[in-house]
Amino acid sequence: MTYNLACKDTGIDCPFVAQGKTMDEMMEVAVKHAKEKHGYTDEQLNDPKMQKEIKAAVKEE
Numbered sequence: 001m002t003y004n005l006a007c008k009d010t011g012i013d014c015p016f017v018a019q020g021k022t023m024d025e026m027m028e029v030a031v032k033h034a035k036e037k038h039g040y041t042d043e044q045l046n047d048p049k050m051q052k053e054i055k056a057a058v059k060e061e
């Protein structure tokens with residue numbers, strides 16, 4: 001199984017898709033990308049509303 005998180009599914013106009021074999025692995029990639037490319041902070045990413053939006057956008061394949 002692969003976990004995918006497309007940046008565009010979180011409302012950002014960006015073609016990046018984070019992938020990982022586990023949720024944690026994928027989230028690590030997604031968080032790194034969000035910080036480096038979109039300037040998000042840990043505080044913003046750990047916000048419960050943001051966490052909910054992120055989890056809603058995750059696809060399992």
Ligand SMILES: [Zn+2]
Nearest residue numbers: 007014016037
């Ligand atoms: Zn992005």
